Amino acid sequence: MSQGLSKTRAEVKDLQRLRQLFLEAPAHDGLADYWADETLLSLYDTTFARRIGWKWDAVLSELAARCWKIPSNIRRWVDWGCGSGIAGEVLISRRHDELPEAVVFSDRSLKARLFASKKASEISPQAIKITHESPELLQCGEADLLLVSHVLNELKTEQLNSLLEQAKNAGCLLWVEPGTPHCSKKLSEIRDELLNTFDAVAPCPHQLACPLRGAEGDWCHFFAAPPPHVFQDAFWANFSKEFNIDLRSLPVSFLVMQKKGLQPCNPSGNDRIIARPRFYKGFAKMLVCGAGGKAQLLQLQQRNHKAEFKMWEKDCFFAEITSARDSD
Ligand SMILES: C[S@@+](CC[C@H](N)C(=O)[O-])C[C@H]1O[C@@H](n2cnc3c(N)ncnc32)[C@H](O)[C@@H]1O
Numbered sequence: 259m260s261q262g263l264s265k266t267r268a269e270v271k272d273l274q275r276l277r278q279l280f281l282e283a284p285a286h287d288g289l290a291d292y293w294a295d296e297t298l299l300s301l302y303d304t305t306f307a308r309r310i311g312w313k314w315d316a317v318l319s320e321l322a323a324r325c326w327k328i329p330s331n332i333r334r335w336v337d338w339g340c341g342s343g344i345a346g347e348v349l350i351s352r353r354h355d356e357l358p359e360a361v362v363f364s365d366r367s368l369k370a371r372l373f374a375s376k377k378a379s380e381i382s383p384q385a386i387k388i389t390h391e392s393p394e395l396l397q398c399g400e401a402d403l404l405l406v407s408h409v410l411n412e413l414k415t416e417q418l419n420s421l422l423e424q425a426k427n428a429g430c431l432l433w434v435e436p437g438t439p440h441c442s443k444k445l446s447e448i449r450d451e452l453l454n455t456f457d458a459v460a461p462c463p464h465q466l467a468c469p470l471r472g473a474e475g476d477w478c479h480f481f482a483a484p485p486p487h488v489f490q491d492a493f494w495a496n497f498s499k500e501f502n503i504d505l506r507s508l509p510v511s512f513l514v515m516q517k518k519g520l521q522p523c524n525p526s527g528n529d530r531i532i533a534r535p536r537f538y539k540g541f542a543k544m545l546v547c548g549a550g551g552k553a554q555l556l557q558l559q560q561r562n563h564k565a566e567f568k569m570w571e572k573d574c575f576f577a578e579i580t581s582a583r584d585s586d
Contacts, residue, residue: 343374
């Protein structure tokens with residue numbers, strides 16, 4: 259990671275412009291193609307995309323910890339709106355024993371498709387066929403796993419609708435977005451729209467309508483932990499300063515769905531903590547989503563949940579309440 263790190267002033271400026279575009283995207287109805295050249299994709303890939311990769315790492319680690327497997331009918335992974343291809347890259351690097359026959363990178367930008375597919379070819383085992391395809395020509399089916407990452411802010415309604423048609427045809431869906439209210443609510447709507455034909459694998463502990471979809475002031479999101487080395491790395495310290503980004507904070511909204519009947523979902527039945535608890539002296543308050551499809555505020559006493567408090571203070575991504583509820 260460290261070689262790409264000393265950016266020139268011009269490169270930092272390019273990245274700042276790109277970030278500004280991303281921050282302002284929700285106020286616009288779609289964005290014009292901004293991938294000017296391979297250099298910009300490469301700059302993005304070594305900076306913002308790495309942080310997105312840490313979110314994918316967190317999601318995939320949790321899925322693995324919960325023994326979720328990619329359904330066995332899946333033959334192809336499709337990274338839609340691939341940009342520099344971080345979603346495909348992380349999945350290829352982490353799921354060695356579940357690799358597909360083919361991975362396809364799709365983006366309206368040909369430069370992005372070429373960049374992502376070339377990079378993936380360099381890290382993938384030879385047996386995997388790596389291709390790229392324009393979104394207009396792409397046809398998803400039941401043997402496809404669709405990967406979607408950080409695109410919601412940029413899509414016009416009709417573009418989102420055509421992505422949803424692809425999602426409906428796919429066998430499985432892994433979707434990761436920033437943990438903002440806007441993206442989270444959109445993802446909840448997408449989840450509810452797909453529920454007729456898909457099971458919600460994560461983050462939901464139930465198959466009912468999302469209780470947070472219309473909630474005022476609450477939204478379904480979590481905080482991923484960056485890899486610890488980041489906090490000792492001069493590049494990331496510099497990055498944090500240049501872009502005024504708090505490295506510790508990686509808010510993420512995500513959605514994992516699989517076509518009904520493909521394989522069991524195995525929900526634990528436990529309440530799941532949304533975002534993270536707020537700690538007070540001797541107790542904590544937290545919003546949880548439960549197996550009954552309801553979200554509620556809980557107050558837990560530290561003395562009754564000592565081990566969990568210790569764990570949550572360090573890392574609380576996608577945590578469940580596994581000990582008995584307080585009676586007080
Ligand atoms: C913020 S980037 C995210 C890239 C990558 N998925 C990631 O997580 O790093 C959004 C990507 O969506 C692509 N995009 C935007 N509108 C699109 C559309 N209508 N069809 C396909 N791709 C689109 C952009 O070209 C860009 O590569």
